[in-house]
Amino acid sequence: MIxxxxxxxxxxxxxxxxxxxxxxxxxxxxxxxxVAFSGSMGFIGLLxxxxxxxxxxxxxxxxxxxxxxxxxxxxPTTYQPLVQKWGNLCKAINPALLAAxxxxxxxxxxxxxxxxxxxxIAQFIPGTWATxxxxxxxxxxxxxxxxxxxxxxxASYDCKLAKYVKDAPGDPTRNMLAAxxxxxxxxxxxxxxxxxxxxxxxxxxxxxxxxSFARPVGRVNPSRQAAGAIYxxxxxxxxLYLWGGNGTADQGGRFDCSGLTLAAYRSxxxxxxxxxxxxxxxxxxxxxxxxxxxxLVFFSDDLSNSRAIRHVGIYVGGGYMxxxxxxxxxxxxxxxDTPDYFGATRVTEDGAKAVPSESPEEREExxxxxxxxxxxxxSPPSRRPSEEPSEESSTAPSVPSDAPQPEGxxx
Numbered sequence: 001m002i003x004x005x006x007x008x009x010x011x012x013x014x015x016x017x018x019x020x021x022x023x024x025x026x027x028x029x030x031x032x033x034x035v036a037f038s039g040s041m042g043f044i045g046l047l048x049x050x051x052x053x054x055x056x057x058x059x060x061x062x063x064x065x066x067x068x069x070x071x072x073x074x075x076p077t078t079y080q081p082l083v084q085k086w087g088n089l090c091k092a093i094n095p096a097l098l099a100a101x102x103x104x105x106x107x108x109x110x111x112x113x114x115x116x117x118x119x120x121i122a123q124f125i126p127g128t129w130a131t132x133x134x135x136x137x138x139x140x141x142x143x144x145x146x147x148x149x150x151x152x153x154x155a156s157y158d159c160k161l162a163k164y165v166k167d168a169p170g171d172p173t174r175n176m177l178a179a180x181x182x183x184x185x186x187x188x189x190x191x192x193x194x195x196x197x198x199x200x201x202x203x204x205x206x207x208x209x210x211x212s213f214a215r216p217v218g219r220v221n222p223s224r225q226a227a228g229a230i231y232x233x234x235x236x237x238x239x240l241y242l243w244g245g246n247g248t249a250d251q252g253g254r255f256d257c258s259g260l261t262l263a264a265y266r267s268x269x270x271x272x273x274x275x276x277x278x279x280x281x282x283x284x285x286x287x288x289x290x291x292x293x294x295x296l297v298f299f300s301d302d303l304s305n306s307r308a309i310r311h312v313g314i315y316v317g318g319g320y321m322x323x324x325x326x327x328x329x330x331x332x333x334x335x336x337d338t339p340d341y342f343g344a345t346r347v348t349e350d351g352a353k354a355v356p357s358e359s360p361e362e363r364e365e366x367x368x369x370x371x372x373x374x375x376x377x378x379s380p381p382s383r384r385p386s387e388e389p390s391e392e393s394s395t396a397p398s399v400p401s402d403a404p405q406p407e408g409x410x411x
Contacts, residue, residue: 069215071285072343075099076108077304079121079147086136086155092162092176096214098155100206101180103213103281104356108307110147120144122154132157168192177203208354212281212345223283223346226294228268233260233314233322239331241324257312260324260331261296264314265347272347273355276312283351286344291336293317300342309342 074096075083083102087095105123106112117125124133124144133142136152143149162176164184170192179187182199193203236247242254247263255263258276265272272279280298291297295315302308313323313334320333345351 070095070099071213071215073300073304073306074213074281074285075102076307079108079151082136082147082151086152089155090159090162092172093155093158094210094214097173097206097210098151098158099213100209101154101158102151104206104209107356110145110150120150121147122150124150124153128157129153132160174203174207177206204350205354208348208350209281211284212351212354214284216284216286223292223294223348225265225268225270225347225349226292229261229264229270229294229347230314230316230322232264232267233331234316236260236331237322237333239324241327241329241331243327245324255324255331257324260322261312261314265352270347270349270352272352277307277309278355279312280306280309280343280345281351281355283346283348286346288337288341288344291315291344292346295344295346297321297336297344298342299338299340301340303340303342306342311340315344 083099084095087093087098102108102121106121110121113119129144133153134156135142137148158176161179161184162172165175165179165187168175168187174193175187178193178199181202182194182196186194240254242251243256245251245254245256246259247253247255262272272282293316297313297315298309299311300309313321315321319335319337321336323334324331
């Protein structure tokens, strides 16, 4: 992330390596690597073994489908009660999935607007809002710019679509998301998610992002690219920090914190987003006592809001990370157990690819052909709330009066 890094709160030995409680584990690993292999490949080999030996203790980690709990700080504090409450409106959605949609649409920005006239945190356009917007907070109006109306409306719209395609074969949630993108008629016509690249990509993105917003219900599976990412980062030890640095030749091979993590995972074929608070959404979130080498570790002055994350490093074990800490400092080892420790992410390739790399405005300004994956058949226009509904989708019935109401405390 392009923000000032953390202050120096760690003693170093004359060789520049950290000392103190917990450091012996890291130092021992490095010494063993040097003696046993007399070269950098010894270190990477040791890490591969160490990572997957440790992974054996977390075998059996599962996914998050069906979980309705939100990961700590994944949703800004202001919106957590709304997402938790309305994310349980019907069985086809849950809070983590609703959060993933809001993040994909606007990045939780209630003032977001696009050239396509999409408005607010849920990116409804006026025509769709007129039909599907609801008065979520009961104050007598329906305001697309008010998250207390827009978030309930997004959940309500999802549930209406789920009701309309409930008889289509396949997973109800995936069918609902497909209807959100391509229209309910297409889901019914094809008996499930239609063979449109835009729609299939949208379904994959949201169901993948869902995992990064859900509170894990079990252990998180290890990353198989972790050792390579650490190997890259350890080669950069001693490199001077550069604000906004991506490690390019014209920058002298220098990095800032998220530039280093981006480059480390890019070296193993995983395209992380550029800034730290988006990198947090590139996979599920292991607990502190479940950290494995290669996990990204994050730091913030606001421990309730992932959008406030200001620093990131790569965990290497023994309570330490490799990070580019701040202007004037060099890439080094730092401890992770500090008061500003926010949490961790176990990077996955699908998770990284699902994180938007552009703002809603930038995505809308791109020609559609530039937003679609190459080599796939063309898809019909999207039917999501940021576009006018087609005639076929506008005939979808409203949620009946006996539809389930959200549970939880009034907000």
